[in-house]
Amino acid sequence: MTDIHTGGCQCGALRYRFNAPLKDIAHCHCSMCRRTSGGIVTTWITVPVERFEWTQGTAQGFVSSPGCTRSFCGQCGAQLTLFTEQSPQTIDVTVATFDHPEQALPDRHIWVTTRLPWLHLDEHLPSEEGEAF
16 A cells, blocks of 8 residues: 555645555544534544645645644635644644545544543544643
């Protein structure tokens, strides 16, 4: 399997590519991810920032908390990335926006202290109260 992966937003205005293995994939349960995505959980992959590139369009940015910027499509609103100053060498990419999300198997849960109590998803995976960088 190749380490080159592609994806984009719903309307096609934004496209990206990264060259990295599909590892370090987490289901995030924080309230900010719920509110910015409109979903009950957001699954992210963390990749080296130098291996990620936008190949089409210009993403819009939203500072969701100090030092944390989420990128989204200005046309359809899809959230695609998250960059945090706590880990400036990496960028998180939403697995749901991959062209082939079925290839990205999550390996843990993060921010489980805010997990919705009725959500039961991949309960065999390890959990972190916050997130270890």
